[in-house]
Amino acid sequence: MLTFEEKLAIIESFPELERNDVSLRRVNFHYNDSSYDHKNVVYHLHPNGNGFVYAGKMTGFETNDKGMVNVRDFTEKELHEIIRNSILSLTSKKTEDSDEPTEEVWMNDNTVTLTVIQEEDLWNVYSEDGGLDGTFNSYKEATNYLEAEGFSRI
Known part of the structure; x- marks a missing residue:
């Protein structure tokens, strides 16, 4: 201890x-x-x-x-x-006119974290070191990808 x-x-x-x-x-x-x-x-x-x-x-x-x-x-x-x-x-951010966050952190069972960020009309997923992991046309597409890869919202 x-x-x-x-x-x-x-x-x-x-x-x-x-x-x-x-x-x-x-x-x-x-x-x-x-x-x-x-x-x-x-x-x-x-x-x-x-x-x-x-x-x-x-x-x-x-x-x-x-x-x-x-x-x-x-x-x-x-x-x-x-x-x-x-x-x-505690850092997830949401816009006032939407239930979708503008930034959100996801984690898998190995405590690897990925961050989803809305940037203009796209949703980008970034790794812990800031590298781009994927770009999606909607929040739903980004979250479907993360869930399929074994990540969940924290």
């Missing part, structure tokens, strides 16, 4: 998160650029090693009623990945 200090170092490596000390020496980290009302990414990280990460918009995690996953026994890699994906899941 990672120590409190090791967990803090991993979490603080994400410059987009803002630290908030709360009661009983616990620490929360907020993502203030969230596209949603939900801004808490890390909740009640405690010096005993217990803490939670928001995964309410992600698949593949067993969450509590607040959409949180207990990360007490996570490895460094697991903690880094769930925090990165939590931030990505």
